[in-house]
Amino acid sequence: YANDVDPKKRGMYVGRFGDDGHFHLGDVWDTAGVVARIDGRPGLATASFPCVDLSLAGRGRGFEGTHSSTFFGFVRVLEELGERRPPMVLLENVAGFLTSAGGKDFEAAAKALAGLGYRLDAFTLDAAMFVPQSRPRVFVVGVDERLEPAGAVAQSPQGWFGDAWSERVEAADRRIRPPRLTELMRSIELPTGWIAFDVPAPGQRPAHVAQVIDRDDGQDWWDEAAVSKHRDMMHDRHRERVDAASAAGETFVGTIFRRKRDGRTRAEVRFDGVAGCLRTPRGGSARQIVIVVEGGRLRMRWMSPREYARLQGAPDFPLAPNVVQSLFGFGDAVCVPAVQWIDRHVLSPTFAESTTRRRKPGGRQPDARPAPADHAGGEGKEHVA
Numbered sequence: 036y037a038n039d040v041d042p043k044k045r046g047m048y049v050g051r052f053g054d055d056g057h058f059h060l061g062d063v064w065d066t067a068g069v070v071a072r073i074d075g076r077p078g079l080a081t082a083s084f085p086c087v088d089l090s091l092a093g094r095g096r097g098f099e100g101t102h103s104s105t106f107f108g109f110v111r112v113l114e115e116l117g118e119r120r121p122p123m124v125l126l127e128n129v130a131g132f133l134t135s136a137g138g139k140d141f142e143a144a145a146k147a148l149a150g151l152g153y154r155l156d157a158f159t160l161d162a163a164m165f166v167p168q169s170r171p172r173v174f175v176v177g178v179d180e181r182l183e184p185a186g187a188v189a190q191s192p193q194g195w196f197g198d199a200w201s202e203r204v205e206a207a208d209r210r211i212r213p214p215r216l217t218e219l220m221r222s223i224e225l226p227t228g229w230i231a232f233d234v235p236a237p238g239q240r241p242a243h244v245a246q247v248i249d250r251d252d253g254q255d256w257w258d259e260a261a262v263s264k265h266r267d268m269m270h271d272r273h274r275e276r277v278d279a280a281s282a283a284g285e286t287f288v289g290t291i292f293r294r295k296r297d298g299r300t301r302a303e304v305r306f307d308g309v310a311g312c313l314r315t316p317r318g319g320s321a322r323q324i325v326i327v328v329e330g331g332r333l334r335m336r337w338m339s340p341r342e343y344a345r346l347q348g349a350p351d352f353p354l355a356p357n358v359v360q361s362l363f364g365f366g367d368a369v370c371v372p373a374v375q376w377i378d379r380h381v382l383s384p385t386f387a388e389s390t391t392r393r394r395k396p397g398g399r400q401p402d403a404r405p406a407p408a409d410h411a412g413g414e415g416k417e418h419v420a
Contacts, residue, residue: 036073038063043355047364050353063108070115077121078386082109083369084128110147122389123382124153124177127369132173133215142223145175149225153177156187156230156381157220158211163309164237165372167244168346170312172373173216176381180227184385190229200231208236232381243308245288247345248338250327256336265291265324265335268302276306280328290338291324313343315366316359340365348372 038059039045045060052058059072084106106126113120126144133141145155155177162170178184191198204217211234220229257265266274280287290310291302304326305311314321323338340361344352348371355361 036069036077038069043360044364044367046360047353047355050355063105063112066108066111066115069112073116073119076116076119078389079123079125079382080109080113080121081125081127082106084109084126106144107147110151113151120151120179122179122182123385124148124175125377125382126173126175126177128173130159130171130173133219138219138222141173141219145223145225148175148177149227151177152180152227154180154189154227154230155225156232157216158207158232158234159213159216160373160376161210162346162348162370162373163241164210165239165376166241166346166348166370167247167308168310168313168370170370172369174377176232176377178230178385179389182385182389184230184232185388186384187230187232190231192228200229203231203233207231207234211236234377234380237376243288244290244305244310244346245286245308247310247342247350248288248325248327249342250288250329254336254339256334262333262335265293265302266333268293268300269304270301273302273304277304277326277328277333281331281333284331285328286330287326287328289326291326291335293324310338310346313346313366316362321366322362 036057036059037048038061039048040060040062042060045058048058057072059069061068063069113124126148132144135141145157148155155175157173157175159171159173161172162168178187188199188203190200204212204220266277269277277287287306289305289308291304292311294301294303302324311323313323316322325336325338325342327334340354340358341350343362343365344350344354347365347368349365349368352365355364
């Protein structure tokens with residue numbers, strides 16, 4: 036079962052996974068309609084709920100906003116499933132999830148899941164650990180409190196700082212468990228308690244953004260006037276570096292975002308080999324620009340949908356019929372290698388445990404089925420696998 040309210044998202048999903056009827060185009064708040072479509076007991080429920088109100092674009096409305104509060108529609112579905120509730124839950128959202136309403140929104144979400152009987156862990160992953168795109172995201176994993184997931188350690192009921200949970204949380208790479216997150220986890224008391232999986236930081240270095248950018252003459256490169264206009268919009272330091280590369284005959288491939296700075300629009304260039312976070316194309320500031328200096332020539336153009344797909348770790352994902360639809364889909368999506376990393380270190384081992392070990396006394400063996408590891412969803416999607 037998969038759900039989204041946007042018919043264009045459905046179009047992209049069906050283009051990849053086929054139209055066998057499991058995609059439900061509708062509002063997740065239609066609890067009865069959602070539950071009626073879910074057969075048996077799923078092994079995993081994921082919610083990549085709308086991030087608008089948790090980001091700067093949402094002006095800090097958080098769960099008071101009409102978009103991000105969709106999370107509670109997802110919670111209501113889980114509640115209604117009752118004994119068919121999946122043994123695992125996975126949430127994904129922007130880094131602003133940790134600061135929205137001073138951390139109260141994160142606390143509300145954690146307590147809502149714990150109230151359904153899930154023990155929780157939380158960590159962050161940046162797509163830049165896997166692909167050349169800066170895309171930090173917060174992930175929350177919920178595990179049925181009657182399960183003992185392999186490799187996870189539980190927080191001491193007394194909240195001791197010297198317990199195994201505290202030691203694991205404190206020893207983790209700060210990219211995985213940043214101070215703000217660990218502070219929240221320590222301060223939020225859950226009826227089920229917190230657990231901590233051993234989620235390592237990826238060790239490999241991702242490719243340079245130049246490796247995902249097409250540089251042939253067949254691309255839709257801008258004319259000289261548009262290139263000159265954006266060169267003039269650069270900060271002096273950025274323009275000097277671009278001009279120096281051109282004068283020296285060096286090759287440079289990067290990306291540009293247009294942003295308002297001190298009342299004027301700036302073309303900000305990234306020189307670190309990493310693209311900025313992909314966004315849905317709402318206005319010129321949201322869409323990335325490709326910049327290439329090669330053979331003394333300066334070229335620019337809008338980043339293409341295929342390049343968006345590569346930066347999301349789904350290079351062969353079928354494109355939508357038009358550019359904007361594709362950009363919306365990929366701009367709202369979750370980076371595939373990041374989810375695969377979570378699957379490898381958390382989801383699949385826990386699923387294996389749930390099907391081979393008995394629950395605590397009085398419980399029963401869960402009737403769970405695994406989800407495909409490459410099932411990529413958008414940030415407005417509720418996906419029950």
